[in-house]
Amino acid sequence: MNxxxxxxxxxxxxxxEFSYGGEMYSxxxxxxxxxxxxxxxxxxxxxxxxxxxxxxxxxxxxxEEYLRDIIENIEDITVY
Numbered sequence: 707m708n709x710x711x712x713x714x715x716x717x718x719x720x721x722x723e724f725s726y727g728g729e730m731y732s733x734x735x736x737x738x739x740x741x742x743x744x745x746x747x748x749x750x751x752x753x754x755x756x757x758x759x760x761x762x763x764x765x766x767x768x769x770e771e772y773l774r775d776i777i778e779n780i781e782d783i784t785v786y
Contacts, residue, residue, distance in 0.1 A: 725782040
């Protein structure tokens with residue numbers, strides 16, 4: 707996967723599961739009133755919510771690495 711494809715999936719509201727470094731992660735969505743947030747987390751860990759795609763891409767990390775920088779190295783990708 708590359709950053710352009712990830713952005714496209716997020717714009718469509720697609721949920722994504724993938725692995726990186728032997729751990730599974732997910733990108734899902736939460737809804738509060740009329741607002742949608744992007745939720746990102748490692749399985750079985752609390753999620754972090756981001757209000758916009760820009761905030762998500764600027765802030766989402768796995769350990770000390772930004773997701774945007776390692777996106778081409780993720781594996782076992784499932785898109786719903």
